[in-house]
Amino acid sequence: MSLLRIDSVxxxxxxxxxxxxxxxxxxxxxxSALIGPNGSGKTTLFNVITKIIPHDSGEIFFAGERIDQLPxxxxxxxxxxxxxxIVSLFRESLVxxxxxxxxxxxxxxxxxxxxxxxxxMRAEERRIKERTMEIIRYLGIEQLAxxxxxxxxxxxQRLVELGRALISEPNMVLLxxxxxxxxxxxxxxxxxKVLEIRxxxxxxxxVEHEMKTVMKLADRITVxxxxxxxxxxxxxxxxxxxxxxxxxxxKETEIV
Amino acid sequence: MSxxxxxxxxxxxxxxxxxxxxxIALLFPLFSSPQVMNLAILGLIxxxxxxxxxxxxxxxxxxxxxxxxxxxLGGYGVALLEEYLKIPFIISLPLAVIFSGIVVSLVSxxxxxxxxxxxxxxxxxxxxxxxxxxARGFKxxxxxxxxxxxxxxxxxxxxxxxEWFFYYLALATVVACCWLSWTLRKSRVxxxxxxxxxxxxxxxxxxxxxxxxxxxxxILNSLMAGVAGGIFVKWIGWISPEYFGLMPNIIIxxxxxxxxxxxxxxxxxxxxxxxxxxxxxxxxxEISVLTYGVILCLSLLFLPRGIVGExxxxxxxxxxxxxxxxxxxx
Amino acid sequence: MEIFIITLVGGLCTGVLxxxxxxxxxxxxxxxxxxxxxxxxxxxxxxxxxxxxxxNGKLPAVLGIVLVAAIPMxxxxxxxxxxxxxxxxxxxxxxTIMLATLGGALILEGVIGLYTNFSWFKxxxxxxxxxxxxxxxxxxxxYAAILIATxxxxxxxxxxxxxxxxxxxxxxxxxxxxxxxxxxxxxTRMRMLAWCISAGITGIAGFLIAPLMLSSALMGLPVxxxxxxxxxxxxxxxxxxxxxGGIVLGLMIQFFTGYISSGFGEVLxxxxxxxxxxxxxxxxIGELE
Numbered sequence: 031m032s033l034l035r036i037d038s039v040x041x042x043x044x045x046x047x048x049x050x051x052x053x054x055x056x057x058x059x060x061x062s063a064l065i066g067p068n069g070s071g072k073t074t075l076f077n078v079i080t081k082i083i084p085h086d087s088g089e090i091f092f093a094g095e096r097i098d099q100l101p102x103x104x105x106x107x108x109x110x111x112x113x114x115x116i117v118s119l120f121r122e123s124l125v126x127x128x129x130x131x132x133x134x135x136x137x138x139x140x141x142x143x144x145x146x147x148x149x150x151m152r153a154e155e156r157r158i159k160e161r162t163m164e165i166i167r168y169l170g171i172e173q174l175a176x177x178x179x180x181x182x183x184x185x186x187q188r189l190v191e192l193g194r195a196l197i198s199e200p201n202m203v204l205l206x207x208x209x210x211x212x213x214x215x216x217x218x219x220x221x222x223k224v225l226e227i228r229x230x231x232x233x234x235x236x237v238e239h240e241m242k243t244v245m246k247l248a249d250r251i252t253v254x255x256x257x258x259x260x261x262x263x264x265x266x267x268x269x270x271x272x273x274x275x276x277x278x279x280x281k282e283t284e285i286v
Numbered sequence: 287m288s289x290x291x292x293x294x295x296x297x298x299x300x301x302x303x304x305x306x307x308x309x310i311a312l313l314f315p316l317f318s319s320p321q322v323m324n325l326a327i328l329g330l331i332x333x334x335x336x337x338x339x340x341x342x343x344x345x346x347x348x349x350x351x352x353x354x355x356x357x358x359l360g361g362y363g364v365a366l367l368e369e370y371l372k373i374p375f376i377i378s379l380p381l382a383v384i385f386s387g388i389v390v391s392l393v394s395x396x397x398x399x400x401x402x403x404x405x406x407x408x409x410x411x412x413x414x415x416x417x418x419x420x421a422r423g424f425k426x427x428x429x430x431x432x433x434x435x436x437x438x439x440x441x442x443x444x445x446x447x448x449e450w451f452f453y454y455l456a457l458a459t460v461v462a463c464c465w466l467s468w469t470l471r472k473s474r475v476x477x478x479x480x481x482x483x484x485x486x487x488x489x490x491x492x493x494x495x496x497x498x499x500x501x502x503x504x505i506l507n508s509l510m511a512g513v514a515g516g517i518f519v520k521w522i523g524w525i526s527p528e529y530f531g532l533m534p535n536i537i538i539x540x541x542x543x544x545x546x547x548x549x550x551x552x553x554x555x556x557x558x559x560x561x562x563x564x565x566x567x568x569x570x571x572e573i574s575v576l577t578y579g580v581i582l583c584l585s586l587l588f589l590p591r592g593i594v595g596e597x598x599x600x601x602x603x604x605x606x607x608x609x610x611x612x613x614x615x616x
Numbered sequence: 617m618e619i620f621i622i623t624l625v626g627g628l629c630t631g632v633l634x635x636x637x638x639x640x641x642x643x644x645x646x647x648x649x650x651x652x653x654x655x656x657x658x659x660x661x662x663x664x665x666x667x668x669x670x671x672n673g674k675l676p677a678v679l680g681i682v683l684v685a686a687i688p689m690x691x692x693x694x695x696x697x698x699x700x701x702x703x704x705x706x707x708x709x710x711x712t713i714m715l716a717t718l719g720g721a722l723i724l725e726g727v728i729g730l731y732t733n734f735s736w737f738k739x740x741x742x743x744x745x746x747x748x749x750x751x752x753x754x755x756x757x758x759y760a761a762i763l764i765a766t767x768x769x770x771x772x773x774x775x776x777x778x779x780x781x782x783x784x785x786x787x788x789x790x791x792x793x794x795x796x797x798x799x800x801x802x803x804t805r806m807r808m809l810a811w812c813i814s815a816g817i818t819g820i821a822g823f824l825i826a827p828l829m830l831s832s833a834l835m836g837l838p839v840x841x842x843x844x845x846x847x848x849x850x851x852x853x854x855x856x857x858x859x860x861g862g863i864v865l866g867l868m869i870q871f872f873t874g875y876i877s878s879g880f881g882e883v884l885x886x887x888x889x890x891x892x893x894x895x896x897x898x899x900x901i902g903e904l905e
Contacts, residue, residue, distance in 0.1 A: 080491055106493040118491075120484040123477070131481055135493030137474055141502060144473040145466065155473065194492065349711050396890040403651040403714060407844050408889060414841065415886040423880040532837050536718065543715060572733070575834070576726025582719035583699060586712055 033058040033202060033233050034079070039088030041071075041078055041257075048074040049085070050257045056202070061224065061234045063244045066254035067277060072237045073115055075254070076204050080105050080112055093201065106135035109201035113191040113208055115237070121180030125171065125190055128179045130162045132194035165193045169223070185216040192223065196232075203227065205236035209243055221247060245269065253277070311457055315450045323449040325562050327521055330456035331514050332561025336541045336553040337463040338510030343539070344548035345476060346503040347483025349406040353538040355413035356508035358420060358530035359386035360515030365434045365525045366427070375439055379516040386512030390505050398500040401486075413535050421527040433526025436519060452521045459517065460554065463510050467550050470506075479503055480548075533575070540578055544585050546592025555594050623874045624867070629759050629828065631866020632766040633659075636821035637843030638850065638858030639773065640814035646853065647790040647810030650700050651714040654721035655818055656840030658688040660833065662819030663826035664728050667737040681820065688819030689812045695720035696811040701804055721836055729833035737831045762824045769817050770859060776813065777855075786810050845889050851902025860900055 034056035041049040048071045056062055064072050078085045081102040090098040092108055100108075111132060119128050137158060139151040166175050169189045174182060179190055188208060195203050205224075209217050217240075224247060228234055238244050244251060244265070251268045253261040261271045268274055315323060335353060342350045363382025367373040373381070397408045420428045428434065439447040470476040478499050481489040486496060519525040537560060545556020563577075564570045570577075589596050641655045665687045669680050699716040777783035788796040789806040797803055822831075822839075829835070842865060843858070850861025868888065873881045892899065 082487060082491065101495075102490045103493050103495045106491065112491060114488070118485050118488040120481050120488065122484055123480060127477055131477060131489075132492050134474060134478060139474050141470075141475050141506075144469060144475055147469070151473075158474070198492075347709075347711075349714070396894060400893055402710060404848070404893060406711070406714065407841065408886075408893070410841055411845070411882070411886040411889050414838065415880075415883040418882040419880060422878065423883065532834070536722070539715070572730055573726065575722050575729050579719050579722025579724075579726050582722060583716060586716045586719065587699070587702065590708065590712070 031058045032056065033093060034235070035091040036075075036079070037089040037091070039075070039078060039090065040086045041074055041083070042086055048257050049078065052088075052254070052257070052259050054252055054259070054262075056233060056235060057250070058201075058233055059228065059231060060249045061228050061236070061247055062250045062252065063248035064235060064237045064252050064254065065239070065241075065244055069256075070254040071257040072254055073206055074257075076112060076206055076237070079204065080110060103135075106132075106198060106200075109198075110204065111195035111198055111200040111202075112204040113188070113195050113206055115206040115210070117184070117187045117191060119179040119187055119190055119194075122178055124175070125177055125179050125182065126159075126162050126166060126175045128190050129165055129193040129197055130158050132197040133158050133161065134198075136198045161197055162193075165197050169193050170219075185212050188212065188216075188220070192220075196227065200232060202233040202235065205234065207237050207239065209238055209240055217243065308461075315453055320449060323453055325565050327449065327452050327456050328565065329558035329562045330453070330460050331518050331521075332541060333460050333554045333557035334456070334463055334514040334517075335511055335538050336545065336557030336560075337460070337467055337550065338507040338514070339538050339542050340548065340550065340553040341467060341470065341479075341510070342500075342503040342507040343542055344553070345471065345479040345483065346500055347480070348401070348500065348503075349539060350409045350504065350507060351406050351535045351539065352409035352413035352416075353507060353511050354530045354534035355409075355416040356386055356390060356511035357515040357518070357534070357538075358416050358527075359389055359508065360512030361519040361525050361529070362420060362428060362515075363512070364516040365436055365519050368436055369434055375520055379513070379520075382516045383509055383512040386508045386515070387505055390508035391501070394501040394504045397504065398497045410535065413530070414532070417527055417531055420530070429526075431527060433524055436523050436525065438523055439520060449521075452517065456517055459513055463513075464550050464554065466506075467553075471550075475499070475502070533578075537578060540582050540585075542592075544581060544589075544592055546595035546598075549592065549594050549598070552592045552594035556592065559593075619874070623870050625759050626828075627867035627870030628863060629762045629866070630825065630870065631846075631863040632762060632859060633821050633825040633829075633862070634839070634842045634846040634865055635850070635859035635862020636766060636769065637818055637839055638845075638847035638862055639770070639855040640818035640821075641840070641843050642847050642853065642855040642858055643773070643777075643810055643814040643817075644696075646855065647786055648696075648700070648704065648807040649710070649790075650696075650704070650717065651710065652695075652700075652811075652814075653714055653718040653840055654692075654695050654724065654836070655814070655843055656838070657721040657724040657836035658692055658815045658818045659822030659825075659839050659843075660728065660831065660836045661688040661691050661724060662822030663737060663831045663835075664732075664822075664833070665819070666823035666826055667831070681823070684823040685816035685819050688815040688822070691720075691724055692811045692815030693808055696808055697804075701807070721840070725833045725836050732833055734833055737826055758824070758827055762828075765820065765824055766859065769820065770856065773813070773817060774856065782809065842885065845885060847899075848889065848897075849892050849899055851899030852897075853902055854899075857899060857901050864900070 032055050034054070036052060036054040039049050039052045040047075052071070052075060064075065066072055074083070077083045079090060081098070081100060085098065088098070089096060092110065095108070097105065097108055120131065123131070137154055139154050143151040163172075163175070166172055169192065171186055171189055171193075174186060179187065182190065188211070192208070195205075208220060212220060221243065224234055224236070236247075248265060251263065251265060252259060253268060253271075253274050255277050260277065261268055261274050263271070314326060318326065335357060338356070339350055339353050342348060360382045363385045364375065364378045367378040367381060368375070393412060397405060397412070400408050421431055439451070471480075478489065478494045481494060482496050482499060490496060518529070541556040541560035542553055543556070544560060545554070546552020564574060585592065591599055637655050637659055640658070641652055644650055644652045644655070662684045665684045666680060669683055695717060699720050700713055703713050703716055777787065785796070785801050786806050786809060788799070788801060789803050790810075793803055796806075825831075843862070846862035846865045847858040848861065849864055850857030850859065865885070865888070869881050869884065872884050
């Protein structure tokens with residue numbers, strides 16, 4: 031069943047066409063990859079889906095509902111969580127607070143229930159803490175829970191970001207270059223986690239440059255170039271697609 | 287074993303220290319002269335103001351240069367209600383605070399479209415607008431620069447209430463504001479606010495409606511500042527625009543910077559210190575501006591975390607070293 | 617009609633003062649990304665230097681003008697070099713740097729205030745009291761001087777920034793500091809140069825307006841607020857636009873306080889600011905980022 035449907039999305043940045051007639055369809059429970067050279071519009075597409083930036087035209091549907099007219103802060107409640115290309119943790123907040131922040135959209139305690147210490151709110155806060163520690167233990171970073179997030183080594187910061195995305199029990203996670211900057215060991219651990227996530231029923235869409243990882247993980251690959259979709263299909267199809275080869279190999283010869 | 291952050295030993299120490307301070311504060315009037323009591327009351331009012339600012343500046347991370355304008359709303363609220371409607375203090379104080387909250391609730395609708403320096407500027411412009419409205423525009427109502435005299439608060443038998451009443455009122459308010467700030471900070475809403483300060487994009491991506499929480503921060507600021515204003519004018523017995531001009535706004539920000547932005551203890555310490563300062567030095571008025579400027583610059587350059595913040599930092603660093611050497615010894 | 621002309625010219629002149637402050641403010645922001653809260657205090661220093669030397673010290677106006685520009689430059693160097701730059705290097709949040717410039721402003725105002733007892737600078741008109749007549753319009757020579765000086769300062773600034781090598785370097789430091797550093801341009805030196813130019817212009821503006829406004833040691837903060845607003849109305853990011861914004865602001869305030877009500881001038885300013893930021897945040901001729 032289609033979970034995410036992107037219909038003819040356009041985005042122009044003061045003269046630069048970042049997205050041109052991009053359409054995509056994500057099946058529920060799949061792991062999909064979004065690849066393409068630098069500047070091809072991958073992160074822009076993520077930002078448009080999550081409404082961080084407005085798009086010019088086109089429609090986006092999630093679980094059958096139109097989401098492209100929503101303000102950004104209502105997207106997580108629909109079941110979409112993301113990580114960022116450049117790690118965007120709350121650096122002064124503690125690790126557990128960072129992970130807990132992902133639960134914000136699914137919790138409800140407002141200022142009045144907080145001030146009057148209504149039992150429901152205290153129960154909710156306890157539940158948040160429990161779930162936060164569950165996620166932190168699952169990711170193996172328990173001993174770091176009380177550290178300010180900015181002090182963590184890079185690889186562990188990426189795990190915290192993942193935790194933040196997972197805590198809200200999303201239907202779909204968007205991972206923006208989650209493997210970049212990780213050493214092979216860390217990358218392997220993360221790959222396992224991605225598979226486990228999918229096995230729990232969460233749909234995954236990730237951006238990545240490393241072709242080996244992409245081929246290993248993805249059920250379906252979409253290729254962007256200069257803001258346009260140039261190919262889409264299974265790893266085998268993409269591997270043998272002449273246009274894709276030209277885009278990647280052609281670039282390499284230029285650099286050489 | 288966590289390296290930074292509280293464990294139960296720290297928690298116990300904090301509780302002990304807080305109780306000790308609270309006990310002293312409770313018994314303070316017993317061994318103080320009226321002059322010292324006056325100082326204490328002014329200091330506590332300063333603490334309330336600074337605690338209010340801490341919610342917006344310390345948690346949400348935006349500077350509010352209009353806190354004295356909120357102070358004015360509370361103060362003039364009480365004064366005008368008493369002057370024209372003869373409403374007793376016990377009722378006029380909460381009414382004035384509500385009034386302050388409502389005004390800011392409306393104004394903040396516009397202000398929160400701004401960020402950073404624009405927001406700071408906008409709050410300053412707001413405060414100037416309040417000031418000139420009160421001093422000139424609504425002169426006939428508010429008495430303009432001459433101000434309004436308030437009647438002293440009376441007990442049932444007609445004798446005037448002593449300074450102890452205002453002291454305990456201010457103290458209770460400080461405690462209440464501290465509790466409110468602490469509960470807020472530990473809650474989901476407080477976390478959302480600090481997230482806005484650290485990374486707006488990420489906060490937005492995880493469900494935080496930034497405008498809404500900035501507004502909330504501003505409103506909480508105005509409520510606390512409003513109470514401070516109400517208590518202040520009844521204690522002084524007089525109100526005039528000079529208490530709400532340009533400099534008072536800056537002084538509130540200065541108090542928080544000196545004490546420690548984001549820290550409740552810092553807000554209290556900074557507030558008391560800055561508001562007692564003028565009373566401690568004779569002829570302070572002349573060098574006040576210069577002194578404030580120097581204090582501000584020195585604070586920013588050498589005590590970036592504020593007095594309280596730097597003390598906590600030293601404590602943590604010391605403890606981390608102890609932990610490391612302990613675990614190395616094992 | 618007479619009143620109209622007076623209000624118009626008055627508004628124009630206070631407006632260009634705010635505009636010049638806004639220009640200086642934007643010049644510093646463009647070069648170093650610092651929100652300089654002491655901009656108004658620099659104008660005040662210009663006014664004060666003029667008051668001290670020209671009106672009281674009987675110094676010839678020509679020499680006076682030089683000092684009126686130079687003294688604020690020294691102050692700006694102090695604030696920029698010893699307050700702003702160290703904090704910029706420490707990578708503190710912009711709010712902190714803004715507060716530091718505010719601290720600098722307070723120090724300047726505090727010192728001058730101490731000396732003058734916070735009373736008004738007593739100034740007199742520099743260019744005599746005989747009105748300049750131009751067709752139907754008769755204006756005081758002070759106003760004429762202000763308008764002429766503003767034009768000269770603007771043209772000089774534009775020329776300096778766009779047609780000289782130094783200006784090119786300053787712009788480079790502002791738009792691409794890493795690249796500029798790689799090219800061998802000394803960042804701090806260029807930034808301080810920008811601060812100086814800004815301070816000189818602002819100081820002269822302060823000197824010119826001092827006879828017309830009630831000037832005192834504390835005038836700096838309201839002036840910088842209005843200068844900032846002028847820059848926003850004109851177009852944040854473009855120094856020249858600040859002059860335009862200043863004129864709009866000055867005229868608006870003058871006509872409002874003159875014809876409608878004098879008590880609510882600041883309320884008008886606040887509302888104007890909110891309206892601009894809500895409906896046209898890029899200002900009149902600015903561009904959205």
